[in-house]
Structures are given as structure tokens and as C-alpha cells.
């Protein structure tokens with residue numbers, strides 16, 4: 001006898017957990033939802049995030065979704081039955097630019113567009129930056145500073161615990177160490193189950209939350225899921241507790257190309273932001289095609305070290321921005337990747353070929369969206385549409401019949417890639 005489920009969610013990262021939990025909670029006692037994870041819960045890219053939840057984004061809809069999701073993180077027990085501690089430290093954005101408000105500047109444009117959708121991102125002066133950071137940042141007259149007060153800082157281990165708890169509380173049937181090897185089809189264009197290394201599972205609906213693995217997983221069905229892996233280095237630095245304030249805001253430093261946050265125990269964590277230029281994005285797609293290991297590189301223990309050259313480069317960035325830290329002490333790092341799409345927008349919604357397949361992946365920064373994406377997937381699966389959001393901008397159909405190179409060739413598209 002095969003096991004039958006209403007919905008099989010493939011991939012036990014933050015997005016798979018969010019989708020499975022929202023589906024199960026809405027189905028109540030009739031819930032038949034399972035989550036299939038080839039390793040263990042949270043082992044994929046969701047083991048590498050910096051636990052930052054922020055909203056400002058060049059896409060107004062993405063920003064509004066992130067703002068709504070921020071509220072959900074703060075009140076997670078209502079949604080998931082598990083709570084997460086949220087520190088509202090705020091975020092300081094640093095961009096290059098002249099202080100004259102007459103000069104055109106993309107940061108000021110962003111401030112205006114965020115105001116239009118109710119996301120608070122406002123310019124602050126050097127005195128305010130000094131106050132927010134206890135004077136620990138090096139500032140420059142040719143830089144612009146913006147503050148996003150609603151930015152949250154979570155703890156990665158707390159997020160993992162909440163994911164595990166939410167799965168248990170909402171009675172999602174969890175299959176860890178279980179790899180989907182093949183999808184079973186009903187001959188009429190629908191998926192009716194999945195073949196795993198532990199046997200077959202049958203279902204009415206499938207949710208793809210397999211992130212960076214999606215392209216290979218769905219290729220045998222003839223589906224093209226354009227997601228690539230952009231390499232990123234993350235490093236932790238041990239600093240004196242007096243070098244950084246306890247409640248240091250997140251620093252999104254687009255002059256030095258580095259995100260900084262403080263982990264508990266006076267560790268300064270950093271990594272580079274995503275590549276925004278069309279050439280860099282195209283290179284990630286080309287590299288991914290030549291990478292036989294695919295997203296499994298994340299499971300390679302050798303990636304838990306970064307080269308001396310990388311660490312020297314990052315150390316310079318720390319000294320540049322935080323002069324009080326002096327020479328920072330290396331406290332570990334790793335090589336990882338961002339899961340990106342050709343236009344840097346996530347894929348969220350129904351597949352355009354397979355009627356009962358839904359995708360949720362490719363955000364590059366998916367943790368922050370997890371609670372709201374889970375709710376939207378549940379609405380799509382259970383009601384056939386979302387109640388309050390038009391998700392066409394994020395549909396997989398935007399890639400249908402469009403060669404990838406067109407996303408990088410067209411000048412308009414490359415400008416719109418310059419997003420946060």
C-alpha cells in the first residue's frame with residue numbers, strides 16, 4: 001500500500017517548512033500533509049542564513065510582502081504554534097552619493113518608493129548614525145545613510161528550533177533522510193506521487209520547495225526551473241564586547257559591499273551582498289551549468305573554511321568600517337551560495353505546465369519571506385488563488401519561451417536588476 005497525502009512538500013528548508021505548516025494548520029483535523037527532506041530539516045541553504053528580516057526592495061510588491069512577513073515573524077506563535085525571539089535592532093543602509101538632494105540618486109528614489117508602500121526607510125544624518133552605533137562606524141561625507149527601523153535580527157539556532165517545533169505542533173508528517181528520486185504522473189499532465197529512496201508516496205498536490213536543487217529535480221519532467229547558485233563567503237570575527245554596541249543595527253554597507261550583524265557573544269558576522277549586474281548573474285548561471293555536484297556542494301565539509309585571500313579581503317572591510325575593532329580575530333567562516341533567478345525575483349505560484357504543482361523558491365533571501373510565502377502557498381493549493389496579492393510578477397510563466405540571455409541583454413531588465 002502506498003501512503004496517500006493531500007499535499008507533498010519537497011524540501012525541508014525554511015520555505016518547505018512554512019508551506020507545510022500553513023497547509024496543515026488550515027486543514028486542521030483533516031490535515032494530510034507531508035514534508036520530504038533528503039537530509040535533515042534545515043540542512044540546506046537554510047543552515048547558512050544570517051537571520052536578518054528586512055523589507056526595503058526595488059520591487060514594491062516584494063517589499064510589501066516582506067513587511068507583512070516581518071509582522072508574522074514577531075507573532076509567529078499565532079501562525080506556526082512556535083515562537084521566535086526577535087530583536088528589533090533596525091538596519092542602516094550605506095550608499096555612495098552626494099548630500100545634495102538635487103542630485104539624482106537611486107537610494108533617494110528607493111526611499112520615495114518605499115514611503116509609497118508604507119515601508120519606513122528614511123534618510124538619517126551622520127549624527128544619527130553615530131547615535132545608533134555608539135560612534136563605532138567610520139563615516140564619510142560622500143556617503144548617504146538610511147535607516148529602516150523595523151529590521152529584525154533573529155538567532156539562527158532559534159529559527160531552526162521553531163521550524164522543528166512547528167512541524168511537530170501542526171502534525172506535518174516529516175520524512176527526513178528521504179530523497180525524492182522521481183515524480184509519478186497520471187498521464188493527464190498532473191503529478192500523482194513521488195518515488196523516494198524509501199518507497200512511493202501518493203498525493204493530490206505537490207509543492208516544490210527544493211530551492212537550488214529544483215532545476216535538476218524537475219528536468220526529467222521537461223520542466224525548466226531557472227535557478228542558479230551564486231557563490232558567497234561568510235565570515236565571523238571575534239571582537240571585544242566594548243568594540244560594538246550590544247544592539248548594533250544591521251549594517252548594509254553598499255560602499256564596501258558587505259552586510260554586517262552582531263551575533264550574541266560579540267561576534268561580528270559578515271558576508272557580501274548578491275551580485276546585481278547582468279554579467280555577474282549570467283556568470284552564475286553559466287557556472288551552475290558546469291557544476292556536476294549542484295547544490296550538494298553545501299554538504300561538503302571542505303566548504304567550512306575560506307581561503308586566506310578571502311579572509312584578508314573581509315578583514316580589510318571590517319577595519320575600514322569599524323576602526324575601533326582594530327585587527328579582527330577570525331572566528332570561522334564558510335563558502336555557500338545564494339539561490340538566484342535570472343531577474344533576481346523569487347518564483348512563487350502555480351506551475352504553468354503541471355496543474356497541481358506549486359513553486360516556492362529562488363528569493364536569494366528567503367528566510368524573511370518564509371511565514372508569508374507559506375500562507376500564500378496554502379491559499380493557492382487549498383483555494384486555487386491568493387486572496388489579497390497579485391503574484392504574476394513572480395510566476396514561473398515569465399520564463400516560458402524566453403531565452404535566459406534576454407534577461408541580461410535588455411537594458412531595462414539590467415537596470416531593474418539593480419535591486420536590494
Ligand SMILES: Cc1cc2nc3c(=O)[nH]c(=O)nc-3n(C[C@H](O)[C@H](O)[C@H](O)COP(=O)(O)OP(=O)(O)OC[C@H]3O[C@@H](n4cnc5c(N)ncnc54)[C@H](O)[C@@H]3O)c2cc1C
Nearest residue numbers: 011013014015038044045046050052180211365366367368
Ligand atoms: C551567507 C548567507 C546569508 C543569508 N542571510 C539571509 C538573511 O539574513 N535573511 C534571509 O531572509 N535570507 C538569507 N539568506 C538566504 C536564505 O538562507 C535562503 O534564501 C533560504 O534559506 C532558502 O530556503 P529554502 O527553503 O528555499 O531552501 P533550502 O534551505 O536550501 O531547502 C531546500 C531543501 O530541499 C532539500 N532537497 C533537495 N532535493 C531534494 C530531494 N530530491 N528530495 C528531498 N529533499 C530535497 C535539500 O536538502 C534542502 O534542505 C542567506 C543566504 C546566505 C548564503
